[in-house]
Amino acid sequence: MNAVLQCLSGTASLVEYLLSSVNQDELARRRSDVVCAFITLLTEMWTGEYEHISPVEIRTVIGSLHPQFASNTQQDAQELLLYLFNRLHEDLEKTTVRKQPRGSLKRQEAGKSSGHSRETSIITHLFEGQLCYVTLCLHCDNQTRTNEVFTILSLPIPPGAYRCSLLDCLELFFQQSTLTRNNQILCSSCGIKRDTAVLTSISKAPEILILHLKRFEVEGLKKRKLRTDVSFSLENLDLSPYLSSSPSCQSRYYLYAVVNHSGDLDNGHYTAYCKNAVTQRWHRFDDEIVSDIPSYLIQSPNAYILFYTCQDFRLPCLRLSAS
DSSP, X not given: OHHHHHHHHTOHHHHHHHHOGGGHHHHHHXXXXXXXXHXXXXXXXXXXXXXXXXXXXXXXXHHHHOGGGTSSSOOOHHHHHHHHHHHHHHHHXXXXXXXXXXXXXXXXXXXXXXXXXXXXXXXXXXXXXXXXXXXXXXXXXXXXXXXXXXXXXXXXXXXXXXXXXXXXXXXXXXXXXXXXXXXOEEXXXXXXXXXXXXXXXXXXXXXXXXXXXXXXXXXXXXXXXXXXXXXXXXXXEEOGGGBSSOOSSOOEEEEEEEEEEEXXXXXXXXXXXXXXXXXXXXXXXXXXXXXXXXXXXXXXXXXXXXXXXXXXXXXXXXXXXXX
């Protein structure tokens, strides 16, 4: 839990939103136990009042709502991160109405809004991207498009590789796949199941890109961890080859935090590497032990979750409330 919380604390835009006094009235109306505990923890971490902080309150709150995270046994960091995102989104969400685009051929029914509502939050604003899947019938060339939102991209690691790059993992994720035999898809044009090609791309890139390396494999009773050394860029990670259209905004990303996992599935340990917004230096967080780490040591075979931002790395603009 500590490693994930350290990485979220290093997410400048999230910290800025939750701790700024400008948003306190709105947050006060929406606060839940999880939001309160998280804001309290961030406040203690960023005000510098305490030399050491133990996340007892947020651990207790999360454990009471999700007993899986209450025990002292090792839990998956990606599952915790997804749970936190879901809880924070649900507690901070707002309803927005998207206007129907001009020139749309769809008619508006009497008495109904000209758009559709969508629940948004600081979580969707910062972390949510969108994948586009194009399915192509290999018999009649009929195409269909579907979209799927994501906050974390789980990337496969090339099988049998001792070393690979993050780009290898991205290429494997976005490579065209062909569905045949029992995996055929019903073609709306042919009216029967056909062999189908599936192409995946990113139709909306997130502001904060979180990449999860799929190191854990479970097949029945067999469990194993892939210890492949995945090299990754600290600067200028370019997503443009995987976008479905020409990038209209920033498509290059900069690493600012890493969750590492050492050991095995049932007996492992998490640490975090985070780039400090004040010092612009990297630090290693191992429970209560904090130490400097040179940037050339950030890459290791223990890297598990990578946090990238397309924003210029900066100090959060905090206007803390007096209370």
